[in-house]
Amino acid sequence: MSGGVAICTRCNDGFREDEKIVNSSGEMWHEECFVCAQCFRPFPEGTFFEFEGRRYCEHDFQVLFAPCCGKCGEFVIGRVIKAMNNNWHAECFRCELCNAVLADTGFIKNRGRALCRPCHLKEKAAGSGKYICFKCHGLIQEDEHLKWKMEHYHPYHFNCCKCGEELTPSARELRGELYCLPCHDKQGIPICSACHRPIEERIVTAMGKHWHVEHFVCARCEKPFLGHKHYERNGKAYCEMHYNQLFGNMCFYCNKPITSEMMCTMNKTWCEEHFFCSSCDTLLSAKSKFIEFDLKPVCKKCYDKFPNELKRRQKKVETTSKKYGKAEQK
Amino acid sequence: MSKSVKKQVEEAREHNSPDLDLSDRGISKLVDTPGLFSLKNLSRLTLSHNKIDVVPPNIIELTSLETLNLFNNYIEELPTNLSSMQNLKYLNIGMNRLYALPRGFGSFPKLEVLDATYNNLTENSLPGNFFLLETLRALYLSDNDFEVIPEDVGQLTKLEVLAVRDNELIGLPKAIGDLQKLKELHIQGNRLTVLPPELGKLDLYSGHTAFKAENNPWVPPIADQFQVGVSHVFDYIRSDTYKYLYGRHVEAGAAPHPKTNNRAKKISRREVWGKK
DSSP: OOTTOOBOTTTOOBOOTTSOEEEETTEEEETTTOBOTTTOOBOGGGOOEEETTEEEOHHHHHHHTOOBBTTTOOBOOSOEEEETTEEEETTTOBOTTTOOBOTTTOOEEETTEEEOHHHHHHHHHHHTTOEEOTTTOOEEOTTOOEEETTEEEOGGGOBOTTTOOBOOTTOEEETTEEEOHHHHHTTOOOBOTTTOSBOOSOEEEETTEEEEGGGOBOTTTOOBOTTSOOEEETTEEEOHHHHHHHHOOBOTTTOSBOOSOEEEETTEEEEGGGOBOTTTOOBOOTTOOEEEETTEEEEHHHHHHSOHHHHHHHHHHTTSSOSEEOOEEO | OHHHHHHHHHHHHHTTOSEEEOTTSOOOOGGGSTTGGGOTTOOEEEOOSSOOOBOOGGGGGOTTOOEEEOOSSOOOBOOGGGGGOTTOOEEEOOSSOOSOOOTTGGGOSSOOEEEOOSSOOOGGGSOTTGGGOTTOSEEEOOSSOOSOOOGGGGGOTTOOEEEOOSSOOSOOOGGGGGOTTOOEEEOOSSOOOOOOGGGGGSOOSSTTOEEEOOSOOOOHHHHHHHHHOHHHHHHHHTSHHHHHHHHHHHHHTOOOOOOOOTTTTOGGGOSOSSOO
């Protein structure tokens, strides 16, 4: 006995003089006591792992404490990537779309997926306009979408409150209930021709259709008319400015857009009240006979006063063309 | 006759009416119709088919006048101050005996339509500032004696109608191609043989346009295109072939086509007609 100074850390017994003593980080052990805290076997090749004062063989240490890679399931030794609530080998943590290693470049969480920045941006652009169903949290395909009480849903989660049919994207909300389109239309509420939704407030009736006040707009500038005059052409409504800009029938006399009835002849247009004989300023009507003189209207009375030599010259030229003009009223 | 004219003027004053129609009333002296020039609210005055030979300078006292129609009278000269009529938009001085337009005629601030058809005007009888009439939309100069249209016509950027039928034109100016708004061009009955390639910049064959060019001694290639249609004429004068031929034609400096003298009997030329 050597004075009872040195004792084994594990069994608290002393050491015999000829006994081998294992010395590890200032602690002493019998050779047979220096074993894995889990399997009580000596450490293979003397390698051990220390954790909270206990020493383990490599195998047991990994079993007990080493993180598992979320991808390959193997233990992660060395660099551990902690991300997305899991551990990963640096080599295993990759962009789900392009498979690029993310350990050093960083990643962005996109709908539960870890993506590299370029893939994330692509996904974001492609996915814009798509909604997530508030009920099943699945992606809603375009045209397969139902909005109800400010949230987005797959329509097939609901049934018509009247006929019980499973709903389609054409379903409509009315007074807080969901109806299929046929049942909805039987409820007698006017539908806005622009947005195809019921009009429960002020109704504008124009061009044989109903509109929300704010949805009856100029086909060109899309500003609502809000009770101002609109002009129709080919089933579309325009504000005065754009109607004239697009279809520009300016009166040849007053040089202003024609708002009254329009006289249309000789490649020109006139306000009904400005279609004068160019010689005597007499107002002509659609029924008046007049002569085209340099594509100006001249009433018959004035033409009769024209000098004969001019009429002869005119006649020579116009033997083939018609003599009398006729204005078309529109 | 003059009594009822007087009555009409009085009625116009009483009713403050904007229009006064005194056409075909045998009026020869405007100064004989008292009170006419004090109709401050008159916006349209029609004096066509009368025998007026002098337009008195006090016509400008009609400060609201927008339309003045003097068609078919005996006018030989217009007052110099006429162009100071601030609101005049529509002036018809057609079928008179004008040999010139007065000095400063181009200073009308608002004139939009000028009809000077059937007079005796030439390019030399236009005042220097004539083409400053940039508000002009329509210019009717048919049945006059123009041999050329000055290049300054290009300044009339708002021009939609240009009528120079039955003149003595021997060529059109290049600047005609600058009249981007032109929709109607009347050049019938002139002495034109070629068209400037610049005319090809315009579209005078689509909807709501007119290009009247009959009765001209066109060179055969142009005459051929007229046979098939106006759009073919425009296609042709836009071609490089034509630009080359036109250049050669101008270089050659051929003598202009002779006058036809078929308008010698124009009544605008007579000194006195039906006058006592």
